Amino acid sequence: MTQTESVATGPEADPPGTAATRTDAPCTDAPGTAATRTDSPGTTAPRRQTLILTAVLLAVFVVPTSISGTGVALPHIGADIGASLVPLQWVVNAFNVAFACLTLAWGSIADIIGRIRAFTIGAALYAVASLVSVFAANVYVLDAARALAGIGGAALFACGAALLSTVFEGPARGRAFALFGTVAGLGVSFGPSLSGLLVETAGWRWVFALHAVVLGLVLLAVPAMSKGVRETRDQDARIDVAGTALFVVAMLLLTTGIAQGSQWGWASPGVLGLFAGTVVALGAFAAVEKRHTHPMLDLGAVADRRFLALCLVPVAGSFAFVTMLTYLPSYLTAAGGHSSGAAGLIMVLLTFPMLVLPLIAAKLVAKGVRAMTIIFVSLVCLVVGVAGLSLFSPDVDLALVALPMLITGAGYALAAGLVDGEALSLIPPERAGMAAGFLNTLRLGSEAVAVAVYGSLLATLLTGRTSDGIAAFPGAGDAATVAGTAAGGNIDGPAEAVSAAQREGFVDFLVDAYDSAFHTVIWVLAATCLVLLATVALLLRRGGGKSPTAPAS
CATH class of the missing domain: 4.10.860 (DNA Excision Repair, Uvrb; Chain A)
Structure with a gap:
């Protein structure tokens, strides 16, 4: 039996005579059998849409800010609470591991218990964890709190994207996801600067205090948000x-x-x-x-070539953009001799496109430009941009590398948000949480993998190049230890071990070795992005036609 009813309810509902209608999927109305509601997106009143979008964007900003910015506070945390290296590193790792583990799980859970409820639980967990972090007296309590924050962050990211997919449709959905991508990118890009400012002016505990305050504001908005969301939820399903x-x-x-x-x-x-x-x-x-x-994961959706192709687009961004965001400052200070402040200013060339291009991409789509055309342009920009970064050298004119940095940033920015909206449009509304969870699992999981691969490959190559000539500098120490320190951006430290007469020559030797290893890694990243571009193109060409999992029009 098919049932049609108005979805306009509550004080913010559309006025009489303008309410949209909803056609539920066939269901059996026998006693004890719950029907699956399939509400049309976009029926939420504009004021509610704005509130929901604002709350989601606030939460989305906190998560990537925490991912990229917490590392800045680690030296201050270690000095303040006397933490050794390994447990101190887990202040960052505990969040990342918990986040990567549970993003997909939260997306599936949200489809069952409701996206607003799951989003609220995530915000509450994150806020509580941030408060515990503020008052943590030792590193082990801080590690546990950061793991709890990662669990909450996974819910916020997965359920936030699903909420936008539920509440918006058409051009409005494109604009909402463009803002989603912009804010997430800004959080990643400016997390280190914001955290550094807080650490220097107020202390490291205020990094986590700010997270608690922002999530507190989000929680205050939840009651009003819940009145504006017509959720799709399978009440018969079990976790x-x-x-x-x-x-x-x-x-x-x-x-x-x-x-x-x-x-x-x-x-x-x-x-x-x-x-x-x-x-x-x-x-x-x-x-x-x-x-x-x-x-938890509908393997049929993953088998959909178009959906899988779109989920691979952020993976290319991880290898081209996120790795540079993480490690290019080290190159600028170690090989280029720039100060940390100067390196931060140079990095604006990489992050600036995130301020404008996601919204421009959404406007182009609204004017009739095909979203997939923009997505392919973004992938080409990633390949060309990261290959162009091979122009870097210790004494390079910044005007020469400004263009490839902007192109790389543009490649990441053009697809940010846009790819989320396109991917989720292929999935029925009742499975949007699962789909968003899978997409963000690939996005954030690939970031962890890409950063780890870059660091490992750089250290390996630098060790090999250092081993070839370190014997000429007595007292320099073990090649692997020197290379590991240099790979972290610290060349002056190892240089202190050699005699003053050889110090300048040893620094030049390490800079040359670092520069050579960096360029090899750059070409590996460019090749990886090229392979991903070809894979996405192949999947989309073979995946023509209507997706079997797509909602009926």
Whole structure:
């Protein structure tokens, strides 16, 4: 039986005579059987839409700001609470691991318990965790609080995107996701600067205090938000506990392996065992999902070539843009001899496109430009831009590298948000949470992988180049130790170990080695982006026609 009814309810509903209608999917209205509601997006009143968008954007800004900005505070945290290196690193790693493990799980849970409820739980967890971080007396409490914040952040990111997909449609959806991408990119881009300012002026605890304040404001908006969301929720579904547990185990093994690879060695039994365990857990996860009535991940959606192709677009951004955002400042200070402040100003060339291009892309789509055309342009920009960064040298004229930096930033900015809206439009509304969770799992998981691969490859190449000539500098120490320190952007430290007469020559030697390793890594990144561009094009060409999972028009 098909049922049609008005969706305009509550004080902010559309006026009489203008209410949109909703056609529910066929369902059995037998006693004890709950129907699946399929509400049309875009029926929320404009004021409610603005409130929901504002709350989601505030939450979305906090998450990437925390990801990119917390590292700035680590030296101050260590000095204040007496933390050693390994537990101090887990202030960052605990958040990233928890986030990567649970983004997909939260998306699926939101489809069952409701996106507003899941979003609220995530905001509450994050706010509480931030308050605990503010008052943490030792690093282990801080590590636990950061893991809890990662769990909340996963809910905010997955459910925030699903909420926008539910509330907006058409050009308004494009603009909403453009803002989503812009704010997320700004959080990643300016997180280190904002955190550094707070650390220098107020102390490291205020980094987490700011997160608590912002999430508190979001929680205050929840009651009004809930009146403006017509959710789709399968009340008969049950949380996929087995699938969720297996996926969390797989992601925990993978991200722990990546996080510990630089410490244990990438070919060590421990790291290889973690990666092997990841493969086993993912295999078991796929087997469970195929048999589950209400799986956490609909493998049919992942099998949709168009959806999978769009989910791969942010992966290219991770390898081209996020790696440069993380490591180019080290190159500028170590090889280029710039101060930290000057390096930060130069990085504006990379991040500036995030301020304007996501909204420009949305306006172009609203005027009739195909979204996929813009997405392909973004991928081409990533390949060309990151290859152009090979023009960098220790004494390069910044005017020469300004263009490739802007092109790389443009490649990331053009697809930011736009790809989310396009991908979620292929998925039925009742599975939007799962789809958003999968997309953001690939996005953030690939960032962790890309950053780890860059760091590992740079350290490996730099060790090889340092080993070739370090014998000429007595007292310099072990090549691997020197290379590891230099890879982190500190060349002056190792230079203190050699005699004053050889110091200048040793610095020149390390700069040349760093520059050579950097350029090799750049070409590896460019090749990776080119492969991803070709893969996306191939998937979209073979995935023509209407998606079997797409909602009926």
